Amino acid sequence: MKKTKLPISQRIFNACNVALLTVVSVLTLYPMWHVIMASFSHSLPLARHFGPIFYPLGGFTLESYKGVAANPVIPGGYRNTLFIVIFGVAVNILMTSFAAYFVTRKDQIISKFVMRFILFTMFFSGGMIPMYLNIRDLGLYNTIWALILPVSINTFNFVILRTSFYGIPESLEESALIDGANHLTILFRIYMPLSKAVLAVLVLYYGVGHWNSWFNAMLYIQSRDLFPLQLILREILISNDISAMASGGSQDLTEIAMSIRYTVIVIATVPILALYPFLQKYFASGVMVGAVKG
Amino acid sequence: MSVSSGAALQNPDIGGQRRKRPFFKVLLRDVRRSPSLYVILAPVIAYYLLFAYKPMSGALIAFMDYIPGFPLWESEWVGFSNFVDFFRDPNAFSVIRNTFVISVSSIVWGFPVPIVFALLLNELRNRRFMRVVQTVSYLPHFISLVVICGLLRTFVTTDGAITGVLYRLGLVPNESLLNSPANFVPLYVVSGIWQEFGYGAIVYIAALLSINTELYEAARIDGCGRAKQVWHISLPGIAPTIIAMLLLRLGQVMNVGFEKVMLLYSPLIYETADVLSTFVYRKGLQEMNFSFSTAVGLFNSTCNFLILMIANTVSKRTSGNSLW
Numbered sequence: 001m002k003k004t005k006l007p008i009s010q011r012i013f014n015a016c017n018v019a020l021l022t023v024v025s026v027l028t029l030y031p032m033w034h035v036i037m038a039s040f041s042h043s044l045p046l047a048r049h050f051g052p053i054f055y056p057l058g059g060f061t062l063e064s065y066k067g068v069a070a071n072p073v074i075p076g077g078y079r080n081t082l083f084i085v086i087f088g089v090a091v092n093i094l095m096t097s098f099a100a101y102f103v104t105r106k107d108q109i110i111s112k113f114v115m116r117f118i119l120f121t122m123f124f125s126g127g128m129i130p131m132y133l134n135i136r137d138l139g140l141y142n143t144i145w146a147l148i149l150p151v152s153i154n155t156f157n158f159v160i161l162r163t164s165f166y167g168i169p170e171s172l173e174e175s176a177l178i179d180g181a182n183h184l185t186i187l188f189r190i191y192m193p194l195s196k197a198v199l200a201v202l203v204l205y206y207g208v209g210h211w212n213s214w215f216n217a218m219l220y221i222q223s224r225d226l227f228p229l230q231l232i233l234r235e236i237l238i239s240n241d242i243s244a245m246a247s248g249g250s251q252d253l254t255e256i257a258m259s260i261r262y263t264v265i266v267i268a269t270v271p272i273l274a275l276y277p278f279l280q281k282y283f284a285s286g287v288m289v290g291a292v293k294g
Numbered sequence: 295m296s297v298s299s300g301a302a303l304q305n306p307d308i309g310g311q312r313r314k315r316p317f318f319k320v321l322l323r324d325v326r327r328s329p330s331l332y333v334i335l336a337p338v339i340a341y342y343l344l345f346a347y348k349p350m351s352g353a354l355i356a357f358m359d360y361i362p363g364f365p366l367w368e369s370e371w372v373g374f375s376n377f378v379d380f381f382r383d384p385n386a387f388s389v390i391r392n393t394f395v396i397s398v399s400s401i402v403w404g405f406p407v408p409i410v411f412a413l414l415l416n417e418l419r420n421r422r423f424m425r426v427v428q429t430v431s432y433l434p435h436f437i438s439l440v441v442i443c444g445l446l447r448t449f450v451t452t453d454g455a456i457t458g459v460l461y462r463l464g465l466v467p468n469e470s471l472l473n474s475p476a477n478f479v480p481l482y483v484v485s486g487i488w489q490e491f492g493y494g495a496i497v498y499i500a501a502l503l504s505i506n507t508e509l510y511e512a513a514r515i516d517g518c519g520r521a522k523q524v525w526h527i528s529l530p531g532i533a534p535t536i537i538a539m540l541l542l543r544l545g546q547v548m549n550v551g552f553e554k555v556m557l558l559y560s561p562l563i564y565e566t567a568d569v570l571s572t573f574v575y576r577k578g579l580q581e582m583n584f585s586f587s588t589a590v591g592l593f594n595s596t597c598n599f600l601i602l603m604i605a606n607t608v609s610k611r612t613s614g615n616s617l618w
Contacts, residue, residue: 009519010519010520013417013520014417014418014419017414017417017418018418018420018423020414021414021415021418021423021427022427024411024427024431025426025427025430025431027488028430028431028433028434028488028492029430029433031445031449031488032433034449034455035445049453050453050458051453051455051458051459051462052455052458052459053455095337095338095341098334098335098337098338099338101334102331102334102335102338105331107324108324108328108331109317109320109321109324110321110324114335114338114339117339117342118338118342121342121346121347123598123599123602124350124595124598124599125346125349125350125595126346126348126349126350126351126352126353126591126595127349127353127574127588127591127592127594127595128571128574128575128578128579128587128591129355129574129578129579129584129587129588129591130349130350130352130353130355130588130591131345131349131352132578132579133349133352133355133584134344134345134348134349134352138344149341149345150345152341152345153338153341153342182328182330183328183330183331183333183334184330184333184334187334208436211438212436212437212438212439212440214438214439214440214553215553215556219579230438230440233438233440233441233444234440234444234557236444237440237441237443237444237445237447237448238440238443238444238447238557261444261448262448265441265444265445268438268441269437269438269441272436272437273433273436273437276433276436
């Protein structure tokens with residue numbers, strides 16, 4: 001359908017707009033391109049290189065990927081992170097659903113109070129040190145559960161799910177109760193299946209959150225064999241400490257230190273970016289649910 | 295609600311009726327009627343008590359002289375002396391100032407970007423191109439902070455991609471940008487915009503899409519150009535969203551993304567980069583000054599809370615928007 005011809009000023013605006021947004025997109029993507037190309041580069045030209053990279057330097061190679069694969073540290077971090085993501089998200093979804101289900105039972109005298117009890121924690125917290133001492137008191141220090149239990153419910157995500165639960169007609173609950181179902185059955189068989197799309201968004205949010213989190217691990221984890229991937233990345237990328245990896249591997253990694261840095265970035269980011277196309281249609285809607293107050 | 299609620303609770307908000315039934319009796323009856331519901335509630339309450347309210351009470355050590363290893367009740371109460379110590383600390387002023395500067399610059403520079411981006415995107419005629427640009431734009435949001443900061447550090451080292459370009463343009467000396475205090479805030483703000491502008495635009499794009507297209511048609515018929523349509527229809531159309539977002543953001547003024555600061559700063563640039571929470575971390579967990587750093591943290595979260603309240607009240611008065 002061809003529209004009527006636009007005036008010249010508007011055509012100039014359109015052209016500039018397209019050009020500008022193209023530049024913005026390129027600038028957004030460039031750092032990732034740089035990283036991927038650098039990870040496929042030979043280490044010597046990479047170490048000597050100065051400025052942007054547009055293609056693998058010194059020709060395409062997988063030497064740094066082989067170096068990383070031969071080293072036990074990164075796969076170990078991967079395993080820990082996977083454990084945290086899987087169990088963490090399970091706990092998250094269960095607990096968030098519990099909380100959202102209870103506060104949407106309007107006939108309970110304390111449901112409003114529970115709501116306030118939960119919301120208050122959004123605005124005030126004890127702080128880093130009391131939380132740290134608390135984790136020690138509870139005996140969670142230096143266990144993987146210190147990275148899962150303290151973050152069971154994210155209050156923002158809880159609000160999202162609550163909004164969705166509010167949209168489910170009460171008559172469903174009533175008829176199930178008459179049929180003799182208890183509330184656990186109603187939650188698992190009616191409410192959660194009916195909120196599948198929102199739960200998918202929460203799985204994404206919680207999953208990405210666990211995958212990317214590092215600070216709690218830095219506070220609460222001491223043994224190196226419990227380190228999640230991001231904490232190992234931090235040593236390599238931020239503290240520039242390649243020795244953490246060199247100790248375990250047979251190959252001398254300091255030689256290819258520069259390309260290793262890029263390679264670990266690719267390895268740590270690819271799983272999320274690979275899921276991205278499948279999940280992105282969900283999360284735009286999730287952001288919107290979050291923006292609507294219940 | 296014929297099964298699980300009695301007559302009195304059909305109108306739970308009518309005070310007169312509720313007063314006749316004491317709270318605990320009603321609660322007891324609720325529990326007896328639907329025990330499974332309270333099985334659901336129990337872990338939720340336990341979670342918030344253990345991981346939110348217990349640490350809040352733990353913050354009392356800010357008013358004590360707590361020595362690690364000794365039981366809490368044997369510690370001596372010292373009133374506000376930890377707070378006084380903080381304000382006497384030579385670093386207190388710069389830490390508070392940095393927190394404000396970093397946060398306010400992020401808002402001033404970062405807040406308008408997603409709005410402008412959404413408006414520009416909305417003006418695109420080609421929907422396919424629009425989708426591609428949008429999809430690309432929120433990709434960085436999902437990359438971990440460790441990776442982003444690691445990348446940024448690599449890009450601004452002596453031979454990094456950014457330093458390389460800026461050096462050739464004659465804008466910077468040939469040395470790591472993160473070593474000079476003046477560069478920290480710009481790098482923090484710009485990388486923040488890079489990571490979040492696309493994701494931040496999602497709400498505005500959705501708000502723009504919900505504007506009635508008839509309004510634009512009417513404006514066109516009345517002779518409004520594109521610029522005027524943006525100014526008189528698009529912007530007013532998303533104004534409530536903008537205000538709500540600004541309010542949320544303002545409530546976080548003292549809540550600098552300190553994980554990012556921690557990943558980017560170094561003793562070389564403490565004078566511009568050290569913020570309240572990183573200060574708390576160093577004093578508390580590296581120097582083991584638990585009481586002192588808890589006091590600083592408590593000062594921080596109290597400020598947060600007050601600012602949020604003020605922002606919310608102002609917004610309620612002026613625009614009728616409230617967070618709750």
